[in-house]
Amino acid sequence: MSGVGVLDKAVLILSACVEGASLAELVDRTKLPRATAHRLAQALEVHRLLVRDTQGRWRPGPRLGELANAAPDVLLTAAEPMLAALRDTTGESAQLFLRRADERVCVASAERARGLRDTVPVGSVLPMHAGSGAQVLLAWEPPEAYLPLLPRCRFTGKTLAEVRRRGWAQSVAEREAGVASVSAPVRDRSGRVVAAISVSGPIERMGRRPGEKYAMAVVRAGQRLSGL
Structure with a gap:
């Protein structure tokens, strides 16, 4: 953990969504309060770091790939x-x-x-x-x-x-x-x-x-x- 609370929680959310996650699964995997998990997932979605699939589950968003491709090898x-x-x-x-x-x-x-x-x-x-x-x-x-x-x-x-x-x-x-x-x-x-x-x-x-x-x-x- 970095010690920056909101950042650490956001990374937890991103990690929990690698294979897709509903809100209930986010809460179970991160152990965050339901309201916190929901608020952070929505914020990450606004920034295109998460997207929702056809089942409404959060998955990694296109912005992650864009950032990775922009980084030097x-x-x-x-x-x-x-x-x-x-x-x-x-x-x-x-x-x-x-x-x-x-x-x-x-x-x-x-x-x-x-x-x-x-x-x-x-x-x-x-x-x-x-x-x-x-x-x-x-x-x-x-x-x-x-x-x-x-x-x-x-x-x-x-x-x-x-x-x-x-x-x-x-x-x-x-x-x-x-x-x-x-x-x-x-x-x-x-x-x-x-x-x-x-x-x-x-x-x-x-x-x-x-x-x-x-x-x-x-x-x-x-x-x-x-x-x-």
Whole structure:
């Protein structure tokens, strides 16, 4: 609680309406007096933070989405300088990946300026069945979320267990011939893995055990981006 009574009560009302709520349900869920719950719900409706459905139950309103869309993406904003620093530290291209169903999407990157490199432009869609980024995005998922994918993967459940144990993943020619990569998790404030931060480059430069050389830098970068 913030200590600002009316604000705390309004947030209680909003939280109680996530799945829809009648006045009786609002009172039951928030433990607020009936008159207070009704007055606050009506005020939130005026500001379009709540709306009523066809059954007359309050639900989250369009203003919440408008405010959320207007807010800067904190993770992406922080990722840009972090990826540039990781690229400069390792000498290899750096990327940030988010999972989207059975794919992963590069949402930020910092490319090596010259020489042989692994180019993954922002917006690139890569598979979840290969690569160290995919390993990280799956390793901390519950078994029911990754077991159906394993028959198509170029890594095993044992690989994912090892990723969880040591806190990072590596791949060599797993996603693409001649390419190696090292990835680590980025977590939200609850500790849930929400992204994978990676460095990637040619095997001839990164070697066949790239984790030995790059894991510490990638893990530290992931830790600095976590909890935003």
